[in-house]
Amino acid sequence: MLDSPVQQIKDRLSITEVLSGYVQLKKAGVNSKALCPFHSEKTPSLIVSPSKQIWHCFGCGRGGDIFEFIKLVENVEFPEALRILADRAGIELRKPTAQEIKIDQDRNVLYQINELAAEYYVKVLWESPQASEALNYLRQRGLTDQTIKNWQLGYAPDDYHYLENFLAKSFDKKDIELAGLIIKKDLPAGRQATAEYFDRFRGRIMFPILDAKGRHVGFTGRILKPQDNVGKYVNSPETPVYSKSKIIYGYFAAKRSIIKEQKVIIVEGQMDVITSHQAGFANTVASSGTAFTLDQIMELGKHAKEFVFALDSDKAGTMATTALLNTAKQYSIIIKIAELGEYKDPDEAIKKGMHVWKDIIEKAPHFVEYFFHKALKEFSISEADGVQKIKDLLLPLINSVDSSILRSHYCRKLASALGVAEASVTAELQKLGKPEFKQLPKEEYRKKDRLEWLQERLLGLVIRLKDKAVLSQFEPSDFGAYANVYTSIYTSAQSPELKTAFDLLEFGVQTEIEAQGLDAKAELASAARELKRVLLKQQMEKVSAELKSAEQQKDQQTVRKLSEEYVGLSKKISQLQS
Secondary structure (H helix, E strand, C coil): CCCCHHHHHHHHCCHHHHHCCCCCCEEECCEEEECCCCCCCCCCCEEEECCCCEEEECCCCCEECHHHHHHHHCCCCHHHHHHHHHHHHCCCCCCCCHHHHHHCHHHHHHHHHHHHHHHHHHHHHHHCHHHHHHHHHHHHCCCCHHHHHHCCCEEECCCCCHHHHHHCCCCCHHHHHHCCCEEEEECCCCCCCCEEEEECCCCEEEEEEECCCCCEEEEEEEECCCCCCCCCEEECCCCCCCCCCCCCECHHHHHHHHHHHCEEEEECCHHHHHHHHHCCCCCEEECCCCCCCHHHHHHHHCCCCEEEECCCCCHHHHHHHHHHHHHHCCECCEEEECCCCCCCCHHHHHHHCHHHHHHHHHCCCEHHHHHHHHHHHHCCCCCHHHHHHHHHHHHHHHHCCCCHHHHHHHHHHHHHHHCCCHHHHHHHHHHCCCCCCECCCCCCCCCCCHHHHHHHHHHHHHHHHCCCHHHHHCCHHHHHHHHHHHHHHHCCCCCHHHHHHHHHHHHHHHHHHHHHCCCHHHHHHHHHHHHHHHHHHHHHHHHHHHHHHHHHCCCHHHHHHHHHHHHHHHHHHHHHHC
16 A cells, blocks of 8 residues: 555655745754744743654644644745655645535636736747847846746747637637737727737746745736837736736745745845855845835734845935835834945846845845945035934934834934934934834644643653553543543553644653752652643633522522532642652
8 A cells, every 4th residue: 555645755755854944943862943933032941752753842832743844934834844844855746626626726827827827928938049149148147047047037029919719729718818918909990800909928037936835826928129108118917816016026036045044035036136146145035126015024023023125226216215115114023235336236236146145134234324424425514404304304213113222222323423312312312202113924833721731741652651541540531632642651552643742741741850850750649740730720710600699599509519529629639748
């Protein structure tokens, strides 16, 4: 019998290989440790066991196998996690059933159309003589052939019907139009047909646009030769699968690096993204020439604590930087602005040398610092009008800093630059009112309470020591979500479905015992005593509430019964403590 796809994937992908794509793993004996990406921490509490192929975070309590990690880090359900890992492992999953296709048929057709169009454009770029100029252009821009292939760059022939005719062999033209790849044109009356279609993209280098899950949703086409009344770039229109306000160019390729670095570099165009990735800065994405929206900022903020804006140095780039800053500064994130200096865009800086771009990114100043230098350079402090403009520009920015220490720092710096008393600047700042900062939405997690911690600890120790006798004083219900694990241990009924749960429970206590040099048997007895005590206290609280209700209803018989039960529970707790 063949192994299931899940087992095949686990056999091919090691847990360290998968997790190292998202977090920095450091050796810790036979295991590895890392900062957990699911909650804020400064000391690594996520432990990875290569031998058991599991991970567990002692900070937030999350853990599991590679599928659970991908589900959490990519914010997807199991089927999508299975697809992601299957692709990485080179395992072909079964074809979806007709019923499954029917559920999401409309969207899936559009994804398929865009994907086939991307393959067509790639084929034209590499095989058609009329695309030689486009291919040479990309190479002259410094892209390697492998990079061109990795990003699926292509070429749209300078013809009105090439793509239309190619896709029409497999798809209805109405669906191709809905995908935004062909345009419907009404014809004059008297013609045989009432309408005809033509290709949206013609004579352009094609940049496919992927969503966060790697599905083809649209395109950007760059013209090779300037033409009157023809835009340099043409984008796919809004479609059921492509929304300009939500899609981030390069995000699918950059996501793992953003999670790992907890930093995102935001550039303006597709070429800037591609050359940045080729230079080793894989945490780069693009605004695709439009202002970043709140939805896009919030998406990036799920994984990045630091935003580095590296938009073009021209007037349009400066305006885009300001617009992006106005959207982002209301949130509690670190915002920096890369100073491109003599370079007009990131692509030009990268061509000068990878060390140049690295230096620009690493030295990117805080956004207030950036505009501080800009204002003092642009306006004269010797003129009242200049001082007023500097104040009007910088004070709102200083006020938008989510740190009282930094706000004080910039007030002092501004006062010094203007040659005025710091108290004057502070007074002006207070007139703006106290700023309100929002937190970018993070996936909430609930820390385990003492009862849950004891339930896991006791079961882990029992599994570790292979000593189930201590469980005789408990019931399955005493272990909440782990009731099935208790039953499996107590009845010695091995359940393959519970293997990961067993491994995680044992792994947790094993790591703690080895790290702190604890006596496992003593810890088992202590955990059993404390769990019993916590359960008794919970029972006492319940009886106390019922007793109060009975007293209010003046039900003396019930009061006597509950009072005796309460005293009995109290004695049991006292015996456990002695």
